[in-house]
Amino acid sequence: MADRILLAHGSGGKLSHELVRQIFLPVFDNDVLNRLDDRAEIETSGVRLAFTTDSFVVNPPFFAGGDIGKLAVCGTVNDLAMGGADPLFLSAGFIIEEGFPMELLKKIVESMRQTCDESGVKIVCGDTKVVEKGSVDRIFINTSGIGAVPEGVSISGSRAKPGDKVIINGYIGDHGMAVMAQRQGLTFKKDISSDCAPLNGLVKEMLGVTKDIHVLRDPTRGGVATTLNEIAGQSGVGIVLWEETLPIRNQVAAACEILGFDPLYVANEGKVLAVVPADKAGRMLESMKKNRYGTESAVIGEVVSDHPGRVVLATGIGGHRIVDMLVGEQLPRIC
Numbered sequence: 001m002a003d004r005i006l007l008a009h010g011s012g013g014k015l016s017h018e019l020v021r022q023i024f025l026p027v028f029d030n031d032v033l034n035r036l037d038d039r040a041e042i043e044t045s046g047v048r049l050a051f052t053t054d055s056f057v058v059n060p061p062f063f064a065g066g067d068i069g070k071l072a073v074c075g076t077v078n079d080l081a082m083g084g085a086d087p088l089f090l091s092a093g094f095i096i097e098e099g100f101p102m103e104l105l106k107k108i109v110e111s112m113r114q115t116c117d118e119s120g121v122k123i124v125c126g127d128t129k130v131v132e133k134g135s136v137d138r139i140f141i142n143t144s145g146i147g148a149v150p151e152g153v154s155i156s157g158s159r160a161k162p163g164d165k166v167i168i169n170g171y172i173g174d175h176g177m178a179v180m181a182q183r184q185g186l187t188f189k190k191d192i193s194s195d196c197a198p199l200n201g202l203v204k205e206m207l208g209v210t211k212d213i214h215v216l217r218d219p220t221r222g223g224v225a226t227t228l229n230e231i232a233g234q235s236g237v238g239i240v241l242w243e244e245t246l247p248i249r250n251q252v253a254a255a256c257e258i259l260g261f262d263p264l265y266v267a268n269e270g271k272v273l274a275v276v277p278a279d280k281a282g283r284m285l286e287s288m289k290k291n292r293y294g295t296e297s298a299v300i301g302e303v304v305s306d307h308p309g310r311v312v313l314a315t316g317i318g319g320h321r322i323v324d325m326l327v328g329e330q331l332p333r334i335c
Contacts, residue, residue: 006329012221013326017230036234037156038079038217041149048149050085052076055142059333061108063182065174065194066269068141069108071335073115074198074269075220076145081200082216082272084155084207085147087119092126093142098133108139119198121145137333152211159214160235164303165281167274169202169288170296171195172224173252176266176331181255190251197270202291206274209287215275218268220335222326225264227273228301228311229325238307241323243315245300264313265326267334275303 008015025034032040039052054075061068073090080087092112096105116123174195181192199218206213215235219227224241232239241264248263256263270293276284281299288294311323 007332008327008329010221010332011326011329013226013328015327016221017325035156035158038082039085039147041083050080050083050147050149051145052079053142053144054079055140056335057137057140057333058179058335059137060179060182061104061139063194064178064191066196067108067111068139069111070115071196071269072141072143073112073119073121074196075335076143077119077121077198077200078218078272080145080147081203082155082218083147083149084153084203084211084213084216085149086204087121087145087147087200089124089146090116090121091144092123094126094128095136095140095142096128096130097136097138098130100138105139115198119200150207150211153207155213155216157215157217157231157234160231160237160239160275160303161214161277162237162303162305163278164214164275165278165299166228166239166241166301166303167276167281167285167288167297167299168224168247169199169272169274169291169294170270171247171249171252172219172268172271173248173256173263173266175269176223176261176334177252177255179334180259180331186255188251188255190249192249192251192255195268195270197293199270199272199293202288202293203272205287205291206284209284210276210280212280213274213276215273217273219271219273220267220269223263223265223267224271224273225262225311225323226326229323231273231275232311233309235303236308238304238309239301239311240304241301241311241313243313245298247296247298247300261330264323265330267331269335278302
C-alpha cells in the first residue's frame with residue numbers, strides 16, 4: 001500500500017478494497033462487518049434490522065437530475081434496499097463551510113424532504129458542524145439509515161450461483177457523466193441527467209415476484225464492472241457480461257469516448273444489479289419494466305463456474321476480454 005492516502009482510496013475500486021481489508025477490517029473485525037455488503041444486518045429481540053451509513057462529497061453539489069441532498073437520501077435508502085430491507089429512519093449530518101449561501105442550503109434540505117417523502121422514510125436525528133472557509137468544499141453530508149428485513153429474505157453478495165442471470169434496471173453511466181459535464185462545463189446535443197433515484201419501491205415489487213433473489217447491489221463508485229467483480233469475489237464464481245445487451249445512452253457513450261472513460265466503470269445512483277435464478281429471470285424482468293425506475297431493464301449477463309472471481313465481457317464481434325476491478329480514481333468526488 002501507499003504510505004499516504006490517495007484519491008484512488010476513495011474510488012470504490014482496488015485501492016479502496018485494500019484500505020478496508022488491510023487497515024479497517026483487522027481492527028474492527030466482527031462477523032457482521034466481515035460480510036462486506038452494502039449494509040449490516042443485525043438481529044435483536046427477534047427482529048432483523050438493516051443498518052448502513054454513507055458520506056457524500058459530490059462536486060458540484062448541484063447537477064442535472066439532482067443535488068447532494070437528494071443523493072444523500074437515495075444513497076442510504078438504496079443501500080438498505082439492496083438487502084431487501086424496508087427503509088424506515090435516517091439520520092443526517094451536515095458539515096458546512098463558512099460563507100455557504102443559506103438559500104442553497106434551503107434548496108438542499110427541501111430536496112432531501114421530497115426524496116424522503118417519495119421513499120417513505122423519515123429523518124429523525126442529525127447534526128450540524130460549520131468549519132472555517134477553505135476547510136471543506138462548500139458542504140458535505142453524512143446519512144445513516146435503519147430498515148426492517150422481511151421474513152424469508154436472504155440477499156448477499158456471497159449468494160450468486162452458476163446459472164443465475166444478471167439484470168440491471170436501465171441505462172448505465174448517467175450519473176457520473178452528468179456530474180462530470182456539470183463540473184467541466186461540457187454541453188452535448190442531448191442533455192445528460194443523473195439517474196439518482198430511491199429504489200426501495202422497485203425492490204419491494206421485485207420481492208413480490210420472488211423472495212429468491214440471490215444478490216442485489218447498486219453499482220455506484222466504480223460502476224457496473226467494479227460491483228460485479230465484488231460479487232464474483234464474494235461468491236467465488238465467474239460472471240460473463242454480454243456487450244450487446246448493455247443499456248448505454250448514445251450521449252453517455254459519446255461523452256465517455258471523448259473523455260476516455262469506459263461506461264462500465266462510471267458511477268450510477270439509481271441502478272440495481274439483480275442476480276436471480278434463471279427460471280425466475282423472465283418474470284422478474286417483466287415486473288421491473290412496469291416500474292418507473294425499471295422501464296429499460298435488461299438481462300446483461302450470467303453467472304458461471306468458470307474463471308471464479310473474474311468478470312469477462314463477451315464482445316459483439318465474438319471475442320472476450322477481462323473486465324477487472326477499477327484500479328485508480330476515474331472520477332473523483334462523484335458521490
